[in-house]
Amino acid sequence: MMKRVVLIPGDGIGPEVIGSCVRVINATDADIEFIKIDAGESAIEREGTPLPENVLNLIRKYKVALKGPITTPIGSGFRSVNVELRKRLDLYANIRPAKSFDGIKTRYENVDLVVIRENTEGLYVGIERYTKNESEGETIRRITKRACERIVRFAFEYAIKENRKKVTAVHKANIMKVTDGIFLNTAKEVAEEYPDIEFEDKIVDNMCMQLVTRPELYDVIVTTNMFGDIISDLCAGLVGGLGVAPGANLSEDIAVFEPVHGSAPKYAGLDKVNPTATILSGVMMLRHIGEEDSANKIMNALIDVFKEGKKLTFDLGGSAKTSEFTEYLVSKIRD
Numbered sequence: 001m002m003k004r005v006v007l008i009p010g011d012g013i014g015p016e017v018i019g020s021c022v023r024v025i026n027a028t029d030a031d032i033e034f035i036k037i038d039a040g041e042s043a044i045e046r047e048g049t050p051l052p053e054n055v056l057n058l059i060r061k062y063k064v065a066l067k068g069p070i071t072t073p074i075g076s077g078f079r080s081v082n083v084e085l086r087k088r089l090d091l092y093a094n095i096r097p098a099k100s101f102d103g104i105k106t107r108y109e110n111v112d113l114v115v116i117r118e119n120t121e122g123l124y125v126g127i128e129r130y131t132k133n134e135s136e137g138e139t140i141r142r143i144t145k146r147a148c149e150r151i152v153r154f155a156f157e158y159a160i161k162e163n164r165k166k167v168t169a170v171h172k173a174n175i176m177k178v179t180d181g182i183f184l185n186t187a188k189e190v191a192e193e194y195p196d197i198e199f200e201d202k203i204v205d206n207m208c209m210q211l212v213t214r215p216e217l218y219d220v221i222v223t224t225n226m227f228g229d230i231i232s233d234l235c236a237g238l239v240g241g242l243g244v245a246p247g248a249n250l251s252e253d254i255a256v257f258e259p260v261h262g263s264a265p266k267y268a269g270l271d272k273v274n275p276t277a278t279i280l281s282g283v284m285m286l287r288h289i290g291e292e293d294s295a296n297k298i299m300n301a302l303i304d305v306f307k308e309g310k311k312l313t314f315d316l317g318g319s320a321k322t323s324e325f326t327e328y329l330v331s332k333i334r335d
């Protein structure tokens with residue numbers, strides 16, 4: 001049966017990387033109809049808002065979306081369309097895998113970890129104000145036991161489903177005793193329900209040091225919103241950079257797949273950037289909707305292309321354009 005997926009090309013390099021991803025998915029003959037709709041700068045021009053209600057309604061209706069990065073507009077109502085989208089659809093779990101590919105030169109060869117980030121609260125709830133003219137201010141960090149419990153439980157259930165062995169909860173409870181105290185205590189409580197999965201906790205600064213020296217020790221990392229945002233970019237750096245880092249945002253029944261990277265406006269329209277992060281997000285989407293064959297075809301082709309190392313984009317030391325990389329990948333899929 002034909003499956004429907006909402007497609008949001010996004011801003012900057014978004015339309016190029018999403019275009020590449022759709023081309024690659026279509027090359028697998030997956031039975032998918034993409035329903036395209038604009039959010040971000042193009043939506044502002046047409047509808048006066050970067051996140052029109054009909055975008056949210058379409059995602060609510062079809063439950064699955066593939067999204068390009070969206071530029072955060074300056075001086076409009078939303079701090080960030082991405083943050084707003086996650087909040088409005090209660091996409092509470094942000095999954096960001098970081099896995100090494102043979103042929104992508106990095107400091108480490110066998111990184112295979114997943115950052116699971118709480119996506120709806122913490123420092124990103126957007127409660128900020130100046131307390132004295134514009135020279136002093138404060139930002140509220142809101143943490144609830146309910147959100148901690150569901151993200152940590154999600155991480156353990158993910159570990160079981162993906163046959164992973166360890167969950168590491170990352171926090172700063174030594175300093176933020178209230179908010180990260182709630183997170184850490186809740187993580188410890190939930191961990192007791194999963195005796196077959198190893199559990200440990202790490203203070204975030206130590207975690208960053210550990211990740212750049214011994215990334216092979218980590219498996220599933222679960223953390224609050226801002227720490228997850230920062231650590232997942234760090235982990236992207238371990239496996240080749242933002243050009244190869246995919247992601248998914250999940251609620252109980254909705255899934256929005258997008259690369260970790262932003263809209264990189266300086267590269268927009270140059271046919272230059274690496275579409276792999278978006279293609280890998282597409283692979284996650286295909287597995288989510290049960291299109292395993294198509295997902296496997298794309299993964300095998302990517303593994304081949306990186307192993308050969310003949311057609312790589314600039315960020316991986318090559319000179320292939322986005323379109324050349326895409327067509328080469330398509331030729332491998334059709335081999």
Ligand code: NAD
Binds near residue numbers: 262
């Ligand atoms: P960015 O991720 O767009 O770019 C950072 C750097 O990473 C770029 O200069 C580029 O060198 C590299 N890079 C990113 N994507 C790449 C790719 N596919 N291939 C090769 N290199 C790549 O981050 P930024 O410059 O901080 O943000 C630009 C805009 O994107 C901002 O408006 C920000 O708010 C937005 N943003 C959106 C999302 C999202 O939509 N989920 C995420 C992050 C940032």
